[in-house]
Amino acid sequence: MARAKTGIAYSLWALGFVGICGLHRFYTGQIVLGLVYLFTFGLFGIGQLIDLVLVPGMVKTRNDQLRRQYLAEWGDEGLVMPVSIERNLVAAQSIPQTQNDSMQQLLRVAHANGGRLSKAQVALHTGLNPERVDALIQEALRYGYADVTNDPESGAVRYVFDL
Incomplete structure (x- = not known):
């Protein structure tokens, strides 16, 4: 926004x-x-x-x-509501890291976590390096899989997936 x-x-x-x-x-x-x-x-x-x-x-x-x-x-x-630190996030199953599989893994992680993720959560649950996480999120934004929003309290960037 x-x-x-x-x-x-x-x-x-x-x-x-x-x-x-x-x-x-x-x-x-x-x-x-x-x-x-x-x-x-x-x-x-x-x-x-x-x-x-x-x-x-x-x-x-x-x-x-x-x-x-x-x-x-x-x-x-x-709206993006703040997530408490105690909340347990569900990790996606580990799958081979090809480009298409990475997008599928990202979508699985997003689905398992209510459609809202930060870049750190993507990196944590996919095991991808930061450059690949950035490229993957940009690809998801370009294809319309996700939108960018901000946490109203902290201003932190959140990616909202349409799942």
Whole structure:
């Protein structure tokens, strides 16, 4: 899920010093106000200055909108809940490490673990080296077998498999 970042919003806000006002409004999803700021030089500079303190709230609001949109599209499957350390993960059966067999092994591990994995879990349960794990996950993403999401608490990357 894409997220707006405060630093980028402030960088776009700073472009108002060179006469390009309102880009931070576009970035935070406020298209109409972005156009107004663009054509009025940030409401004659006053709105631009006021936005200096409003940018963090705009970014938070935009991220909340993106989160709601993501949940509307993906439902509860889009959420990744933190996994406690005590949880026992089920390892896939050991099979030969050819390219196609590696993908099958990855899919088995994902299925056995509820469709949600980190790269470390893939490496642990498949025995593959980190470079092969990266390549295998990228292949799964390219074929649409998995999507990338973040743990809402820790921000850790999780791969969600459609099984």
